Amino acid sequence: MPARTTTPHATPESAHATPESARFTDTELADEMFFLMARAAATGSEHANRTLGDLALKVRDYSVLALACSDEEPTQRELSEFLALDPSRIVAIVDTLEQRGTVERRTDPRDRRSKIIVATVAGRRLYADARELVVAATDRSLAGLNPDERRDLFQLMQKVAF
Amino acid sequence: MPARTTTPHATPESAHATPESARFTDTELADEMFFLMARAAATGSEHANRTLGDLALKVRDYSVLALACSDEEPTQRELSEFLALDPSRIVAIVDTLEQRGTVERRTDPRDRRSKIIVATVAGRRLYADARELVVAATDRSLAGLNPDERRDLFQLMQKVAF
DNA sequence: TATTGTTATACTCTATAACTATA
């Protein structure tokens, strides 16, 4: 996923306001969209990271694996752009995924400088399991919203994100 | 803002998909809420960070300053909890704000271990300027949404974030 | 000459553990 998480980043403890600090929810800061976004993203990534830990994955690994499982045949450069991660970061992530036997680097026949990242059979199995976990974690993160609200939020977020 | 970040995190280049990687917007990954959140938060924080740079502030500094300007008289511990940042990180942020003469540490008379962070007059002026910049940056980040959609998104995000 | 992937490196951020002063 993109950087920033902010985002921005993994959260040490739950990002949900504890009773002691809940009184800050009425401040101007808590009314700013960037703050709400950062907070929601932090909680979401935290939940996803925690649940993905069962498969020894982090959200970054998961994101690369997911795109490697798509039919788009991404090069590392494209992964870097779409995930807003430095090319050197992609190298490291692909290294770990490759060492686990979940993805392969294939030289792009049309441009032999580029390497296409494709998932192996084992990688696709891992992704299927991971996606189930992530979907379940998302469900928990959005526990406060009813189905209509979730659909609305999803559509609005797609507009904002792309 | 929370760690996340997104957290999550500052983005090297624009988090918006470039034409070359736009084809990934149809993948399963791009349909996952945590990914959309992380991406939106990254772009939002990036815009906010960039514009706050004019005042030599980052979003973290801004967040602490905002709460110091509120009437809630936060202690460092409370700032740490609400912003989901480590206490040692709060120390560093308050240090820089204090050196600029924008906030003061006041020993809490009810518990002399705690320090209440309050904005100075200069701090309130800085915050007023910074808030203008942040509001304008938010406006640009949400350029793709009409007023109704912005209101809906705001309400939904508040539910998710708290 | 420019670009992809890679490596190395510096820098920032985050997490942990100790210490002090208060409680």
Place this chain on the structure above:
DNA sequence: TATAGTTATAGAGTATAACAATA
């Protein structure tokens, strides 16, 4: 004994520059 703030430090993440292979 426990907690708030502080400090130091190790670790993870990020950014930058250089290099080899290819275009």
